[in-house]
Amino acid sequence: MSGSDYREWAPRPELAGHVRCLWGSRVVGGPHRQRVIPDGCVDLLWSADGLSVVGPDTEWRDVGAEEGSRMVGVRLRPGAARLLLGDVAPHELRDTTTDLRRLWGSSAADRLVEAAGAGAVGGALEGALAARLPAFGGLDPVVDALVTRLDAGVGSLSELDFGITDRQLRRRVIAAVGYGPKALHRVLRLQRALRIGPRSGLADLAVIAGFADQAHLSREVRSLTGRTPSAYLPLQNRNASVA
The missing domain is CATH 1.10.10.60 (Homeodomain-like)
Known part of the structure; x- marks a missing residue:
């Protein structure tokens, strides 16, 4: 029977006010579908296909994944989207998944892909977001x-x-x-x-x-x-x- 080995863990302290959790999943036992429901958050997502941003969902959706596929994500707290999106308004990405290059530019996104591939993926994603705190860390x-x-x-x-x-x-x-x-x-x-x-x-x-x-x-x-x-x-x- 197919399934997803899914887990969550807490962010580093300096990101605690902005990040709900980090999460990882690996599909086992064959192709698998996940039901994702709205949570008010935006996610930075790493997979074999690269880095993407999942905008705020307003309805449930099913996501398919092949056996052995792995994902690691950072889930931002509702209201903290600017740390990831910069000056892009969250409503522009509502119910979408967007390549990170469109938001950060190819150079910055490719550097993060390289860093994630060279070590702990979650740590690389956290480090990239922590570096953005001075510019985009303000919360309403x-x-x-x-x-x-x-x-x-x-x-x-x-x-x-x-x-x-x-x-x-x-x-x-x-x-x-x-x-x-x-x-x-x-x-x-x-x-x-x-x-x-x-x-x-x-x-x-x-x-x-x-x-x-x-x-x-x-x-x-x-x-x-x-x-x-x-x-x-x-x-x-x-x-x-x-x-």
Whole structure:
């Protein structure tokens, strides 16, 4: 049976405010498909084909991989996309995968490919991002605070007050994340439900994760993952197999 040996690990300390995790996967047992669901993040991805940037997703998608293929990625925290994208707006890369050369230029991207091939891939990717902190490491404090509150399980955006108008908040979130506060809330609420897992039943999970009720949870899981809660939520990570 085909599968993906997938794992995550923490970034180096200076990147902790910008990077959710590093991750690696290797396909074993034959060709494999992975279901990737929205998480509000952008990823820098290394594979045998080179380096690419996965923009913020708004819907689930299936990704195929051959047996033995390996990937290593850096997943940036929602709102930290500029560290990777520079002056390119995240919404321009929404639901896309883009060659890193288009964003950093061929010389910089090729140097990183060479560095990744010469040693630990994750370390090379981290080093390249750490070098960009002085120029592109600034975070919007409002967006950063919003992400923290949504990660913690806020039930409604109306509970939050950042001292700015809804229009200003929307503009700043789109600029930092790639889509607006409502879409980000949906995505991070689902991610919170996945982290918690249905250990005590879907009704309790809905309350803990910030959904209105179990029916709301079920609708959102179906919409964002393409599967029912009972089929998807027990899986251990967001790149769960659909094979």
